[in-house]
Amino acid sequence: MLIGLTGTPGTGKTSVSKLLEKRRGWKVVYLNDLIKEERLYSEVDEERDAVVADMELVENRLNEIIDETEKESANKIVILESHLAHYITDIAIVLRAYPPELRKRLEKRGYYEEKINENAEAEAIDLILAEAFEWCKKVFEVNTTGRTAEETAEDVEKIIDHLLSGKEDELQEYSPGSLDWIDSVP
Numbered sequence: 001m002l003i004g005l006t007g008t009p010g011t012g013k014t015s016v017s018k019l020l021e022k023r024r025g026w027k028v029v030y031l032n033d034l035i036k037e038e039r040l041y042s043e044v045d046e047e048r049d050a051v052v053a054d055m056e057l058v059e060n061r062l063n064e065i066i067d068e069t070e071k072e073s074a075n076k077i078v079i080l081e082s083h084l085a086h087y088i089t090d091i092a093i094v095l096r097a098y099p100p101e102l103r104k105r106l107e108k109r110g111y112y113e114e115k116i117n118e119n120a121e122a123e124a125i126d127l128i129l130a131e132a133f134e135w136c137k138k139v140f141e142v143n144t145t146g147r148t149a150e151e152t153a154e155d156v157e158k159i160i161d162h163l164l165s166g167k168e169d170e171l172q173e174y175s176p177g178s179l180d181w182i183d184s185v186p
């Protein structure tokens, strides 16, 4: 089962993924690393020091990884970690962080002011959540505000265990759309 772990930069996708790898042995694909390491891109944007992913190459490679994972172990979970993951997966877990808290995290990571504003504003207008609704069949939302990375990892683990159980009922505490941070944009 391929599950997208998405969210604005700084919401904790990488931290949570590393904890889940350790705790549950689930396979995590760090999409941005995969694209660069395996050259799954069609062109390089020198100006922005970025690459343009070739989505067909990416999807083919992901299918191979899923098959390999399912053959190698009893593990049935592949987590796709990236703020673009929801463009690829049918299931998305969207991490959220109250913009003022997100700012602090990004400042700690040494982001420059303009990039911090850009991400804080995107988070305030629910940009990634809206995209996930558009692209995914199933969307879960996890508010990481005021929680530790460990607690968020537990939230994500609970959602994935629910999916593994095959239960169709909604996980109320993670149903999307309950956060409204539009007023946090200065």
Ligand SMILES: Nc1ncnc2c1ncn2[C@@H]1O[C@H](COP(=O)(O)OP(=O)(O)O)[C@@H](O)[C@H]1O
Binding pocket: 007, 008, 009, 010, 011, 012, 013, 014, 015, 016, 105, 144, 145, 146, 147, 148, 149, 150, 152
């Ligand atoms: N509840 C939380 N969940 C995840 N990360 C958190 C949380 N609270 C604080 N953090 C911190 O925020 C930062 C998130 O960075 P990172 O995991 O790289 O995010 P992303 O991969 O989404 O850009 C880390 O330094 C992490 O320790």
